[in-house]
Amino acid sequence: MSSRRIRIDLAYDGTDFEGFQLQPRGRTVQGVVEAVLERLAGGRPVRLRAASRTDSGVHARKQVVDGRIETSLDDHALERGLEALLPRDVSAVRVATVPDSFHSMHHAIAKTYRFRMDLSRHGDPLIARYAVHHRGRFDPELVERGLRLLVGRRDFTGFADSRCRVRERVRCLDRAEWAPLEDAGGCFVFRADGFLTYMVRNMVGTLLEIGRGKRAVEAIAEILETRDRRLAAATAPARGLCLWDVEYASDGPVDAPTVRH
Amino acid sequence: MSSRRIRIDLAYDGTDFEGFQLQPRGRTVQGVVEAVLERLAGGRPVRLRAASRTDSGVHARKQVVDGRIETSLDDHALERGLEALLPRDVSAVRVATVPDSFHSMHHAIAKTYRFRMDLSRHGDPLIARYAVHHRGRFDPELVERGLRLLVGRRDFTGFADSRCRVRERVRCLDRAEWAPLEDAGGCFVFRADGFLTYMVRNMVGTLLEIGRGKRAVEAIAEILETRDRRLAAATAPARGLCLWDVEYASDGPVDAPTVRH
Numbered sequence: 001m002s003s004r005r006i007r008i009d010l011a012y013d014g015t016d017f018e019g020f021q022l023q024p025r026g027r028t029v030q031g032v033v034e035a036v037l038e039r040l041a042g043g044r045p046v047r048l049r050a051a052s053r054t055d056s057g058v059h060a061r062k063q064v065v066d067g068r069i070e071t072s073l074d075d076h077a078l079e080r081g082l083e084a085l086l087p088r089d090v091s092a093v094r095v096a097t098v099p100d101s102f103h104s105m106h107h108a109i110a111k112t113y114r115f116r117m118d119l120s121r122h123g124d125p126l127i128a129r130y131a132v133h134h135r136g137r138f139d140p141e142l143v144e145r146g147l148r149l150l151v152g153r154r155d156f157t158g159f160a161d162s163r164c165r166v167r168e169r170v171r172c173l174d175r176a177e178w179a180p181l182e183d184a185g186g187c188f189v190f191r192a193d194g195f196l197t198y199m200v201r202n203m204v205g206t207l208l209e210i211g212r213g214k215r216a217v218e219a220i221a222e223i224l225e226t227r228d229r230r231l232a233a234a235t236a237p238a239r240g241l242c243l244w245d246v247e248y249a250s251d252g253p254v255d256a257p258t259v260r261h
Numbered sequence: 262m263s264s265r266r267i268r269i270d271l272a273y274d275g276t277d278f279e280g281f282q283l284q285p286r287g288r289t290v291q292g293v294v295e296a297v298l299e300r301l302a303g304g305r306p307v308r309l310r311a312a313s314r315t316d317s318g319v320h321a322r323k324q325v326v327d328g329r330i331e332t333s334l335d336d337h338a339l340e341r342g343l344e345a346l347l348p349r350d351v352s353a354v355r356v357a358t359v360p361d362s363f364h365s366m367h368h369a370i371a372k373t374y375r376f377r378m379d380l381s382r383h384g385d386p387l388i389a390r391y392a393v394h395h396r397g398r399f400d401p402e403l404v405e406r407g408l409r410l411l412v413g414r415r416d417f418t419g420f421a422d423s424r425c426r427v428r429e430r431v432r433c434l435d436r437a438e439w440a441p442l443e444d445a446g447g448c449f450v451f452r453a454d455g456f457l458t459y460m461v462r463n464m465v466g467t468l469l470e471i472g473r474g475k476r477a478v479e480a481i482a483e484i485l486e487t488r489d490r491r492l493a494a495a496t497a498p499a500r501g502l503c504l505w506d507v508e509y510a511s512d513g514p515v516d517a518p519t520v521r522h
Contacts, residue, residue, distance in 0.1 A: 011385060012386050013387055059387060079383075089386045089389065093382075121354075122352045124352065125274045125351055126320060126391065128349045130387065
């Protein structure tokens with residue numbers, strides 16, 4: 001029986017998970033998927049690594065993971081096995097054998113996150129798991145002026161959580177947009193070569209205060225320049241956030257991800 | 262303090278409710294909303310009646326309820342009170358004082374239900390609460406031929422549940438459509454002057470078998486003619502169903518409800 005490296009593209013509803021990464025206690029995406037793969041591999045444990053360690057409550061439309069597996073099942077059979085055994089809130093969209101050198105995190109050239117807002121007056125219960133209900137003023141023009149100040153190759157320390165352990169805090173954010181959706185809402189879309197811990201949620205928290213008129217658009221520039229986290233607003237709730245896309249050079253040219261409702 | 266009749270337009274995620282109607286045990290939409298109204302009315306109980314007694318697990322984008330309330334709060338204050346006190350899975354979209362003669366069920370001239378399908382290969386976890394994942398064949402052309410046989414003024418006994426107690430089983434179904442949505446899915450849309458118990462879910466169950474090629478399109482005509490429930494397919498799961506709209510003559514002319522993702 002041969003051992004090989006597989007890549008799995010996952011989608012999940014993060015509500016009932018304590019985040020992606022395995023933990024001593026608590027239901028995690030990694031724990032659930034690894035347990036199913038171990039079953040499919042006849043009891044041989046499989047250890048996964050992911051493009052992004054999404055936090056507790058964060059969703060994924062496309063998360064990419066990889067790991068070595070020893071099994072006689074081919075990719076298609078693994079795909080069907082995952083389909084049959086995974087719970088309803090996580091789904092394997094694609095399974096593919098990849099070169100052993102493939103690394104889902106290190107080889108990602110860009111990630112896209114989107115953060116969904118419910119701007120309806122009363123809050124729509126049918127999107128409450130996936131969007132944050134915003135009461136009061138939301139001025140898209142102010143928000144867009146703030147977003148423009150974020151785009152570029154910058155040190156994002158001021159928007160990172162104090163938990164964030166990486167030393168290199170410079171990221172290239174090439175897309176920062178507000179996209180209105182039907183149904184009195186919309187989403188923030190961010191694309192970068194990488195993101196720091198809580199970076200999207202902290203940017204959104206500050207942008208919401210700007211859109212409310214409570215804070216000047218220039219606050220963005222100040223937070224970036226001073227790298228002072230205390231200047232940024234409160235972190236926006238996890239449930240609005242969704243890992244939307246992960247791109248690899250090996251996937252070939254792709255269209256810009258489109259905003260889906 | 263004056264007593265008056267109010268109409269409330271509700272939206273809810275039915276997943277964690279045992280249906281609309283009050284029950285001795287179990288969390289119901291009626292129970293939750295009545296409890297909040299009683300609190301807002303200083304402890305005076307409020308009894309609601311609804312346009313449709315949606316079943317356990319069925320959602321509503323627009324459900325209409327009415328009841329008498331004795332309170333000094335005006336409609337706007339009640340609306341804000343409901344917004345503050347209702348849980349996240351039910352929302353009062355609108356509160357309005359109506360003539361005491363208003364009856365949310367008897368005065369409804371049309372209701373629209375939609376039933377959402379996930380036709381993606383692996384099942385999208387981000388819509389799993391609101392759609393039924395269909396594996397295998399789904400031929401929209403066969404489905405649409407089946408839908409056309411349903412439209413009209415007909416006796417729908419063959420699609421009603423045996424629990425259904427109403428005597429008069431003739432309903433005028435003026436809209437029965439398949440509407441594809443983005444993301445490899447779509448929804449059935451049904452509009453009628455009224456629906457029998459399980460009628461939509463039983464029609465959908467049969468249409469899915471027709472779309473799979475397992476059953477002839479003509480089965481629809483046969484079920485309608487014979488009124489034999491045993492000829493219809495299994496009832497489709499509740500989570501795909503959503504009460505989409507309730508129309509009243511007093512609301513004035515309205516546009517045909519549009520399909521929302």
